[in-house]
Amino acid sequence: MDRTPAAGVVDTLHSAHALCRSLPFDAVKLRDGFWSRWQKINRREALTYGHTQLVESGALDNFAVAAGRKTGTFQNMRFADSDLYKWLEAASFELSRQRDAWIRQRVDEAVDLIAAAQCQDGYLNTYYQITNPKGRWTNLRDDHELYCAGHLFQAAVAHFRATDSDALLRVAQRFADCIDGVFGPGRMRGAPGHPEIELALVELFRTTHQDRYLKLAQFFIDERGQGLIGGRAYHQDHVPVRDATEPAGHAVRQLYLLAGMADVYLEVGEQRLMDAMDRVWHDMCTRKMSITGGVGARHEGEAFGESYELPNDRVYNETCAQIASVMWNWRLLLATGECRYADLLEWTLYNGVISGVSLDGKRFFYPNPLLSRGNIARSGWFACACCPPNVMRTLASVHNYAVTRNDMGLQIHLYDSMRIETADLRLEVDTDYPWQPGVNVRVDEAGSGDTTISLRIPRWCGRPIVRVNGAQVDGIRAGAYCDLRHSWRSGDTIELDLPMLPVFHEAHPFVEPARGCVALSRGPLVYCFEGLDQPAGTNVLGTAVDTAAAVEESWQDELLSGVMTLRARGIARDHTGWSQELYRPLGVPEIGGTPIELKAIPYFAWANRELAPMVVWMRRAG
């Protein structure tokens, strides 16, 4: 077992087909910027709230019962074990950054409990242990034994990397060995109804260097699409993974599977896997994604809809699906170094992931609609509590997605105020990103010889400028990396100017609820119009925005923990005549109404105040 500090959430230090190597957790330290505020909330509020919920929902008690430390029945959903595992993963990421006695104690208790609940032969699933101990592996399609195992492995790897203990990793390995003894060529066939174990097995392989875990991940991926678990698209069992042309079925399942495929690719470099992923990625981005990066549009089956099926009010866009999209895109980025993956990862983080959690870290969205008529509020913990701890583990590790390295040097993918420290470079990054266009990088220490610092120039950026020690760099292109190869010295500076002009977007005409409408963005943030910010009496659903008039920016420190607001010209129409009719013959002129000033806020920050109508897509005036 590798005792050297392993690299981040996904460890590509030794991956044969990775163009980018991940950095250890402590290589990037966020300072007082955008993401550090979220990490603080996550540590102080969300993790403690989450632990209380694990107690109250019975998820912890299930382990105590399975361990024989308590009597009782199984509580909660049959995959409740994964709630604890995801929380443990989040808590471990937090511990990797900052010692916190309270978190450490809860983590130690949980690890001890999990170890105590494990069966002699390594099996571990409290639902089956409590309710049906002889029924193991009898319903791969609907139950979640392998899914929960995957989350255990991810938690164990995070715990091992964050602490000096291999206590949970040993539990994970014993369970993985148990599973490996059951499944595989010549043994039991099948695939998990809910993918997750695939990516987790690859990470377990990276941590323990046991080939059999990688092979088992490949086995589960290869077993799909053969009808072994019913043949339905819902479970991605309708087509072999290498023949897929579009994302299909349950969105989280689809994207966890794709992340697992990417992990296998990183290790073995099978081109057919990459080709399939490329097709699916392209189809997702051009036909099945909300402008926020939200994916899985359909409530029914929590699934990808048909091409262009992207409603506003009833779009599903489960928070977990966007997290899964980030996970997949991260792995694709590690494999290829292509900017498009980092672009989508960032866009999804800012708009599709953190929209799923309130600014105080304790209230959540399961679906992330793009329109509200004033009746949509965030909730606390859900009965099916997949999203909250998924947000927690994502926020706790978000700094890990900022930077990678390779033989040429360093790649900066995400911008925030941070210190980056590797063997041969120490950089300070100062920025008010995503609010302000400037990013200043200062070299504090550099080794000898030429090193490339690659800076992502986001695709959304109109006229990016890069200066090295004050001298403007030529040929800068949005949607690509700017590679600066120098013999860096302490005191060198790199200045990025990524102009964040408000941009109105239109949608493909097949996205029919957006016909005649526009959405507003600035920098990496999608904006929305919430009723509370508009002049009294304004109905944002009946309002049109003037796309020809200038949009003005205004920082509001006191609003929603501090946001850049955008002010646009609009036209409000009088809707008082509508109360008793749903449809009426055209009579009143279409154009006309009262000119008003509209105010937009970042989409992620909506639904943090009183209930109010909200739109992302607003009618275009004229």
Add this chain to the structure above:
Amino acid sequence: MDRTPAAGVVDTLHSAHALCRSLPFDAVKLRDGFWSRWQKINRREALTYGHTQLVESGALDNFAVAAGRKTGTFQNMRFADSDLYKWLEAASFELSRQRDAWIRQRVDEAVDLIAAAQCQDGYLNTYYQITNPKGRWTNLRDDHELYCAGHLFQAAVAHFRATDSDALLRVAQRFADCIDGVFGPGRMRGAPGHPEIELALVELFRTTHQDRYLKLAQFFIDERGQGLIGGRAYHQDHVPVRDATEPAGHAVRQLYLLAGMADVYLEVGEQRLMDAMDRVWHDMCTRKMSITGGVGARHEGEAFGESYELPNDRVYNETCAQIASVMWNWRLLLATGECRYADLLEWTLYNGVISGVSLDGKRFFYPNPLLSRGNIARSGWFACACCPPNVMRTLASVHNYAVTRNDMGLQIHLYDSMRIETADLRLEVDTDYPWQPGVNVRVDEAGSGDTTISLRIPRWCGRPIVRVNGAQVDGIRAGAYCDLRHSWRSGDTIELDLPMLPVFHEAHPFVEPARGCVALSRGPLVYCFEGLDQPAGTNVLGTAVDTAAAVEESWQDELLSGVMTLRARGIARDHTGWSQELYRPLGVPEIGGTPIELKAIPYFAWANRELAPMVVWMRRAG
């Protein structure tokens, strides 16, 4: 048992709280008009196709197995019995109008088989009889014993009224008595998960004059909303029926329940039932209905959505839900004589019901979307085959909804070429409705004394004119009945002119996929734009219609069995640039594009040719 020719589908001859009495089946005879074409197709094509499907799907065999005439297992959905019952009801309606040896023979065989399958004690449900004979009544919520019983009762009443045989009615009564022996005050409690038996029991009461059937219908209605079957809105068990304020849950269940409530109201006149129905009706019409009269917008749970949740592409609008809406509105009309119910009934028939069946009667829509990107086709029989035979029984009895009578005289609700014959009036109605605005009524025979002929003036009609013997009648108002009280003589004429001007409609701004869009109607018909009828290269999703330009009418005899088409001016935009993007910054001017001529066809006639995109709501130019 009343052997006099009973009155129509819903017999209100003796209903204490009916303002309109239904007429016997043979009182109205359709001639070569709009509905007679549909009835011909229904008899010649749909009924024979349906019978083949009953054989192939195993629905008939289930009865043979239950009767001990065959061996085998239960086939198809657990409510497959109702497929046969609905087909039998349709076939009986056809027999009531025209003797057809083939139909009569199939009906006789089916009745014989059903009678043979009935248990000694009257119980009859082939699913339980074959698979779980001791399990009767153990799952009222999810299984469909009472639902199937209701369809048996409706079929039996129709069969009795159409033939001189009470063979099926006796089966129905034996089963009803069996159910009455199990359920009721002091006996077993509960309500059916799928309403239907309530309205059927009231009709059985009307036919047999056995009070206990009416009381049992009331019992099942009163048992709802008390959590006896789970307390979910899906089953309308979340609130007592008298406290309902909006339609909720599974749309067909909700509307069959409301129809049953209306039937009970017709008999007992309980004002609280009418008050609740009035609230629900108002909420449905002002917040939860597509412009086609389609109801139950949500795929998930086949349910009513939230207020204004009315998508275009994914609207559910199950054909059965619109049929159920017609059934409910018919009963409300019988109770109150209010024009609004007849208006909605007609609108729903033309736009929401017959959209569910192809022009050749053999291919169906389960959901009725308002938009297609070119990938939506009709199907043959469904695995869950509720809609096809439901359409058949509706078409076979549609003439029954045209006319009623009361002590004052006759009420004409629907217009078509027909002969109306009652004890004291014989009328000939000549019209090309719904294509042409003129309706000519000629009195062929009249009794002595004053009689009122009431003519519905549809709500959609702008400047209606009524002439009696050439003299214009004053004070004609749309959305109300024109009551003409005279001592009618043979040769008297009434001429209606119901101008059918093309009308553009806009939707309430909360109906957000229709923001900035208009829908087109003419007379009682909603129109749509199908890609096939537009200039080559036109994408109806990206096209805008000029609502200021004149819309021209043109009858096309050879198109879609003959339809009035509408031609409008439009603006086509070039969408070739869109292939690789889902969203893009506004760049090209919004207004502009190529002027084109658009052609609209009645919505009900779409999807009868090759696959093509279709929109009901089209963007408004300007």
